[in-house]
Amino acid sequence: MTDTLSPSATAAYVDRSGTTHQLPDAAADAQVRADDRGHVFHSWSAQAKIDPMPVAAGEGSTFWDYQGNAYLDFSSQLVNLNLGHQHPDLVAAIQQQAGRLATIQPIMANDVRGELARRIAEVAPGDLDKVFFTNGGADANEYAVRMARAVTGRRKVLSMYRSYHGGTAAAISLTGDPRRWANDPSDGSVAHFFGPYAYRSPFHATTEAEEAQRALEHLENLIVLEGAATVAAVIIETIVGTNGVLVPPAGYLPGVRALCDKYGIVYIADEVMVGFGRIGEWFAVNHFGVTPDLITFAKGVNSGYVPLGGVVISDRIAAHFDDVAFAGGLTYSGHPLACAAGVATFEVFERDAILERVRDLGSRIVEPALRAMAERHPSVGEVRGVGLFWAIELVRDASTREPLVPFNASGPDAAPMAELAAACKAAGLWPFTHFNRVHVAPPLVITEEELVRGLAIIDEALEVADRYVA
Incomplete structure (x- = not known):
């Protein structure tokens, strides 16, 4: 389940220094949703078919919603948040x-x-x-x-x-x-x-x-x-x-x-x-x-x-x-x-030697973990990438390489990937998915522990994709 830091109406999160911060209450969450749905026109979307999640705070590789649910940001938002949320x-x-x-x-x-x-x-x-x-x-x-x-x-x-x-x-x-x-x-x-x-x-x-x-x-x-x-x-x-x-x-x-x-x-x-x-x-x-x-x-x-x-x-x-x-x-x-x-x-x-740590984490942590997933999961057709930029390509049949979902799939055709993404989010990880792929693109400042934990969440979520393998 998602890591809920506090079940109360006034949830909280703890920053990297150990300080506890109160998040806005449930009424604030409702106001954000109302303003967004009433007045914000979103990109690349059918407006009546989306329900954007209000985000209350972020730090490092994590962001929180208004209920205090924490998500590891494995997409760096739109692969742009290289130094993470709220870098001091x-x-x-x-x-x-x-x-x-x-x-x-x-x-x-x-x-x-x-x-x-x-x-x-x-x-x-x-x-x-x-x-x-x-x-x-x-x-x-x-x-x-x-x-x-x-x-x-x-x-x-x-x-x-x-x-x-x-x-x-x-x-x-x-x-x-x-x-x-x-x-x-x-x-x-x-x-x-x-x-x-x-x-x-x-x-x-x-x-x-x-x-x-x-x-x-x-x-x-x-x-x-x-x-x-x-x-x-x-x-x-x-x-x-x-x-x-x-x-x-x-x-x-x-x-x-x-x-x-x-x-x-x-x-x-x-x-x-x-x-x-x-x-x-x-x-x-x-x-x-x-x-x-x-x-x-x-x-x-x-x-x-x-x-x-x-x-x-x-x-x-x-x-x-x-x-x-x-x-x-x-x-x-x-x-x-x-x-x-x-x-x-x-x-x-x-x-902070960011370039060196990206090369190290990519070769020492990410690549071995993804290659091991490819061995374990019949839905993984290929893994590829460099540094902290990787893709897991998912298939229904490894021999024919039929994609898990069709090219440019939407609606019911995209259901397997939607289920996989939902499994990641329920476990506290915000994934980057596109067509039949899961991308691994966390902030470059992610800790080794967070990286290992996030990869483990993806590993478990791939069982969803495995159920669709012929």
């Missing part, structure tokens, strides 16, 4: 910045904006030395595409079917998953391709090496058939996030880099989800030894405490705009409160 250093940085300069327009120089840009450039690969700040990941991808089109004089952009790049106009057209279907502008400026996915290879590959080679051949064929001289950019999530935690096989991303060089195409690495420590690297491209022309980021740069995203720009791309005005801008670009939290994030990462 980030909270203090925002408070201190608000006390001396709450905001300033982006045309002016600002100390925390400049420092954060410098720190990002110092950890980015190659000559990616400039940063254009945005308000989040979607507009980061919008502006990266705008830069690529301006520099190349071309219009077309290639992106993967299994991808998500954001909900704004250009970003949703780049997106390959079903969220694009109702929003696609269909202007012919985007073409989609199959990326590597060895477990469900669209190329009938039998090895990782074959998958990489055939995926690159497929991409080059698309470039040629779409007209290489019309292609401005290829945009790729370095590790595909929501659509499967698809880790590219060795050689694939360097091969993409080579194709872009061959045809004069800008290579954009979307690191909105995997940047800033998620896999134990500042940027995931560093794990694969490749340098793109542009890197987009958001989420983990400051754990989403204040909205922030951006584009890291190579010298070649930046130089184009030395004497040509860049046609773009945002009122809140590089907002001082957001940048102050970003600078604090760098300080926490360096002081």
